[in-house]
Amino acid sequence: MTKTQKFLGRSALSTGVIGLALVAAPAFAQDDTASTAEDTGTIVVTGTLIKNPNIVATSPVSVIGGEEIALRQSNTAEEILRDMPGAVASIGSAVNNGNGGASYVDLRGLGSRRNVVLLDGTRIVPGDVSGRVDLNNIPLALVERVDSLTGGASTTYGADAITGVVNFVTKKDFSGVELNISNQITEEGDGNVFRVDATIGGNFDDGKGNAVFSIGYQQSDAVYQSDRPYSRESINSYNGQPEGSGTAVPARFSVPGSGVLQIDPTTGTLVPIYASFNFNPYNVFQTPFERFNMFGQANYEVADGIEVYTRGMFSKNTVSTIIAPSGIFNSSMEIPYSNPYLPEAVRNQFCNANGLSAAACSAAAAATDPTSADFRTFTTNVLRRATEFGPRISDYVTTIFDYRLGVRGSITDTINFDVAGAYGESENTQTQRGYMLMSRTRDALMATNTTSCLSGNEGCVPLNIFGGDGSINPDQIPYLTANSTVSVRSTLAQVRALVSGDFGVASPFAEDPIQFAVGGEYRKYGAKQESDLLAQTPGELGGAGGAAPNIDGGYDVYEAYGELIAPLVTDRPFFHSLQLEAGIRYSSYSVDAPTSPSYKTTTWKAGGTWAPIEDVKLRGMYQRSVRAPNIGELFTPVTTGLTNLAVDPCAGSAPLNDANLAAVCVAQGAPLNQIGTINQPSSGQINITTGGNVNLRPEKADSYVIGAVIQPKVVPGFSLTIDYYNIKIKKAITTPTVDDIMSACFDDVTASSATSVACQSFGRNPATGGLDGDPATTLGLIANLSNLGTITTDGIDLTMNYRHQFDFATLNLTFNGNWTNSQKFKATDTSINRECVGYYSINCGLSGSIQPKLSWNTRATLSFEKVDVSFLWRHIDGVKFEPLQFEADQEAAVGCVDPNGADPEACIVEPGFRKIKSYDYFDLATRVAVSDNFDVTFTVTNLFDKKPPVVGNSIGSTTYNSGNTYPSTYDALGRRFAIGGRVRF
Template sequence: MPKAIFHINRRLKTGVSALAVLGSLSVATFPLTAVAAEEEEELTLEEVVVTGSRIQREDLTANSPVSVLEAGTIKMTGTTNVEEFLRDIPQAVAGIGAQANNGNDGGATVDLRNLGEERTLVLVDGKRFVPFDNQGFVDLSMIPTSLIERVEVVTGGASAVYGSDAIAGVVNFIMRDDFEGLEMDAQYGISERGDGERADFSVTVGGSFAGDRGHAVLNIGYTDQKAVTQGDREFSEFALAAADFSPGGSFTTPDGVIDGTFALVPDPNGDQAVSFDQNGNLVPFAGTFNFNPFNLLQTPQKKWTATALATYDVTDNIEFYSRASFANNQVRTIIAPTGTFFFPFSLNLNNPFLSAQAVNALTDQDGDGVVDAEFDADSDGVVDPDANIDIAFGRRLPEIGTRDSIYENTAYQFVGGFTGDLSDGIVWDVFAQYGRTKRTQNFVNDVSFSKAQQGMRAITDPVTGEIVCEDPSGGCVPVNFFGAGNISEEAARFIALNLAEVNNTEQTIVGGSLTGDLPLQLPSASNPGAFAVGFEYRKESNESLPDDNLVSGNSIGFGSSTPVDANFRVWEFFAETKIPLVQDATFAESLVLDAGVRVADYQNTVGNIENSFTNWTYKIGGEWAPISDLRFRGMFQRAVRAPNLREIGLPKTPSTGDLTTDPCAGANPVGNAELTALCIATGVQPDDIGTVNGPISGQINNFLGGNPELEPEKSNTFTLGFVLQPEAVPGLSVALDYYSIEIKNVITQFAEQSVVDACYNIEKDASGEFCQRIARNPLNGSLNGGTETGVDVSLENAAFDKTQGIDLSINYGFDLNDGEMGRIDLAFTGTHVIETLTRDADFLETDDCAGLAGTTCLRPDPKWRFNQTVQWTYDALTVFLRWQYLSKVTNDTVAFGEADESDFVQPVIPAAHYFDLSASYTINDNVTVRAGINNLFDRQPTVVGNDFGGTTENSGNVYPAVYDPIGRYYFFGINTRF
């Protein structure tokens, strides 16, 4: 029996065809070796738990599609973080990982079916792993790749079996708990361009003790990954606009920029902004700032993991099992130097750093040669000595250095339990687990708004003639913001700001179950039914502690953060059954009913606010095998996702988001009386109509926020398919499954564009729900500015999501020349996405994101994607070739009719083909070496510009997490085992 498919629980001796259980799986890598029919004799087998069911019966198969990813395949692709491997499977899209920079929170996640990481449940040996943050996300970097035996992926709802979060599916990491001996593994990789180095080392030791009553395994691993900057690749060296590939950097430049037009300063390009030269004069806008070279295509990482697994036979019928996990993961992201980003500043017009020309331009805004009245109270034609002007000011601050975010996640988890026989055929299990993650975030080289404002208001001391601060408190240093290179080192140190936040997440789970045979057997069946019943109690809590500057919003570049103190407690009870209805009959080799139900009682606590609710989940389905070669399977499941700690506990928090079009920007409202009136009613000053600046580099300010009154999401998942294993073609397995996942009551953070569109195109009422979510910059009417400006995208139960498609898996293995030339194993696994529907609210349009990417469809979702592998094994040599295909992806504004293809230089990302080639050679019983080339043909990502889509996904002019930005990559490894 091929042990590689199942989580070992207990052993028994029985005779059964391994093919029966293999038929339940869609093997997503090269196929496993099946037991031939003539070998179906008395074998020592294991009772098994296939992911997607808690029932332990070797003759009953899983009826939800399960893909199995083997450790050997993961190793042959050179993977050091398993997230990198999972994002390439056709059932997933790229989540957060090493290629995400601006928006990376220091973790690595998996996103099944493009439904979001929060809807994918991550397990280790069938039990929840400790989250790394208050969103409930598991950092996959903390799971030791070298200890993984396989990964089982269930795509589709599994809440009736595992509880909340399993709407999109389950990823279950099975550890090598039966390892014996000593194994050391080392791997080094480097790109063809000499960067992106990765070093990975691990040691695993295992063996029996106490006269073979116990077994223990210990694994320790270390990974060191180096950074690759966007300046290291030609395609990402310069920031490009998506429309015409013109310089698409930031309006916040080192010259210092004032948002607005002034009659005495030419505006030849209609930039609606002016710059300063080095002498403090106002000049036409000098051009955007290229932020790309500072940003990363690959984030640096250092991690340590340590995992201990142990079992001990307390008696002949009772076994103790345990796992202790520790991980420390450090990730650093780097973005361009901070700036003032058009925050509102008060500028004194007697500032000695301003030239007379600049003062004249600022105070004679209509260009009539007379000082404007607001700056000349006594009407003497001279600017008042105490006159001030409020400006929306953007000054890039390279003098401070790059903005670095340093994330350190330290997690540990302890799992312990007992299992044994209650009676013949009945197995009991009780367990408890506790996990805690401390997440430290340091944000360095930002700027303090209060000190920048204080330092800007410089005056000339009437006694000494020195330039000093108007308010000298706190050791103020006057800052010359006006002109590139004019900020002194001392002034830069004064306004610089470092910030910190500490998050503590705890998880406690206690549970128990009974599983075994039902006390009934239908006359038409040769075996009795099986059941599993049990309970779980789970408590999760999070405390997020940002420093005072983050809380107050005094940080300009990193925004703000708010304290979170939230927890939830849930009691869950579940039952599951599989009942053979007919077996060994004509046209009914097997007909099995599969059903399950779970009830969960939640209580959420946020400060003094409590909210409780109860939800039910269930599944019903089964299988029909008319003949032994062919099995049909189907399942309907009601799955849920309860709101996580961040969603219930995050107060309203200023941040940044994405926006393509502001209807009030530029000339849009001019000549449109209705739109003009609405823009004015929502915060644009009448004099600013026609001159409001649009989003800066595709970004605006926003407000994030949770909601303690949120209710669970509910989904309906339907799968239907078949598995074909023809006896006439040994080694061939074909699995085809249709899936449909529909989610209602979706907890959604509205897309900023959706809020804006709803206000100006649908509601058209300043007092409407969505118009009330818009707070414009009081100085210039834009959606960029201080912490009082932005679009409120706080969470609501309002959205609808649906995805459906078809999965196909084909595996075929055969010997060459009766084995004299080795063996070939072929595998194909692919997905066709029929639709991926999303709608932020009932009255908004439903968007189909299949085959699209952009500001609405953030993560590219190719309609067709597949992996095809070929493995040739000849004696001690194994050669492995993987081909990954991604079909074309179109910009969503083009697909939705909001833009024409002619509006973009590159509106479509063409289909991509990637090939990876690797080989391993076993030198002797103790040593195996391996080497490989990833991205064999050095395919470069398609350049689309930086504002083609969302900030986190679309960076460096490309989509670096989806389309490899590193290029041809070599790795070398050695494994020694004793």
């Protein structure tokens, strides 16, 4: 055995405690689980840079084994992590409105920006300006296991690892040919997912080298919300009634002194609002997805003790989001009184509202020449859904490549080195189709005949928005729409040098020597967002949710680090083993901005393990971690987008009875003549204005983990790990929640409130007085990024495994659970310290998804000679509507009366939507070894076809609260069947 092989072998044996959490694998497939040193080479140990045959890392690591991935027949990495206890559902295939074409992981519910995703212990290029790795690019065909490390890991992996790391560990020294094909479909006959992967690898030059190459393809079909009974109609969470968007058809118009009225196409008059638009049928529960990916890696021993290795990956994937048709979303429009499509009765109503006499109104109606003295126009905010255009579709095409090259080997018999460099690029191009262009819409409304526009622009056809569905003729559409593109390109260049080994000395009371690792690292990040003129212009794309500004930035980081593991005592009474672990990392950042000076950080860790007897090991770790501001947080220009709010205190009649409240609403930009007629936010959405801040500095986090590992000899095959974790983030980079901003102004309205700083963080619609509308004129809430936030969370992780060999079969039992005691978020010194574990609202949590107090996965697998039968139980604890938000809604809804008189709170939040009971899902998998080289797996997900909870569409963040439920947390597709085949040679 060469020196390199010895070095690699020692790495393999250090999995130790990690192996306790490996999900049970079927009997006939044992050769696919974590193997011994002699047949696998390097096994990356997540959580430490030290490789040692006997010493294990102090920090707990939970593991999802390759066989668990196979039994679930998971198609993307995000699907694997979504159900992991302790993680919170993030952006993935179940997110439609808010999906930017990528998938992410969110550990501990602290946001997808606060963890690091690794491939074999190394960073890969991010997929966006926020520095997050797109999980759609992970090569699942070669993934052997997925490690998740709890708590901070910045000392080992650098900034961003505040909540921990997720490390995808690939199979090493693969030899042979393997073909995997699978197909999945729902019981309803939709949502088809097809996947195929082919892998080939082998050893060469008498075992000195190994090379492996994998190629894969995947295609997923859309599942529309109209195809499920609980999501066909958009339901208002605040009255429980079918109610959709205020941007509807027939159109609505703002009328001075009368608020917003809707046209009655049968009579041609403006009447009180009577119809909204049901947008649910256009949205999807499963986004269409197509992926081509390639992955290759190789290693070769060029000399005794010296090995060169390389890894390359390429992926091209397309994610399509499909949402309801575009339209005019509360934008200001100028219309001639002589517009040929303007009904006479509507014209007369606008004449009266704008103070025109009957004679002047008639003269204006007849004046078709703009130079005529009688020619007049009126301005109104229009809400009109362009159903004739079809749905809005955004195709996100992401292309990524990432290449790594390194050399490793032995310096002495006990000291090794590893030097590697890597470079990666990711490009995500969004093509938006079906959007109504506001500048051309204004052009087409400025017409006095049915054939030409007053501008004389080529292709402009006068537009009819005054009728019902179909009044916009096909010949009017081409001029009003055009494709728009936004491209995001990110790069990562990195170099790392590591020396590890032992000092050759040991404690007088221990056998193993003191281990060390020292090294240096350089990383250079770059990200650029380039948008065409349509996407850059605020309010130009009807319903795009805000402009996509150009962004260009980057930063460099130089780091030096060291780790130490010292066995102090072994094989002594009450000290089967005692070891200490410590580490430190110094980082120097240089940001590409003249007004943002460089900054430096120091992270460290200290901990240890104590096994009083062989059966029991106690462990603990304290860490200081940091998260540097990402490129998006530093360089994004101030822009107006969308957020969620169901109840606006300025809406309805409340301001008429409260002079102080009315003064606040007017000071925020509401027209005085609209007070008393302001509508509640359309679709529960309002505008929000925010942007980057080059003066941001790194977040700091203190975390500690205390736990135990129990392997009783009296119960062979049983193991248990239990760990308490506590994370506190200071100087967190955050913006205030919607409720923070609203409460600061409206909780106690006094005579001086109209001029207070808190009440000036608003920019209301100058025509309607609402907080929604054209982002070019309506800022909505103003929320600035700062380092003023504080975030805390704590909880307990529990893992149990049991394996027993019967005469006829092998039984494997696994349990992986999490209890989160608390997760609090305070955006500023004056904000509420908001508890969000077990609650849902527009303010919870940091990602907008649901975080239950208790969740677990438990699997029982019975393995016969050629057949495995496996049963998985997934549990999600019950959750409730956030009490603080409920109180805020009560205060805002002054004078709200339940028409049925049964429950005075029913006009706040529908009583049936204030709580979601606990949910239990059961999955069944069976695998049959047809031959030595061929096996087939059948999986039924959501075996009992559990329907998702219905809570309406306006109770939470639009990203996660869609189709009247939370489809990322709860299964909205229903029972699904999958069949997969694997051939190996």
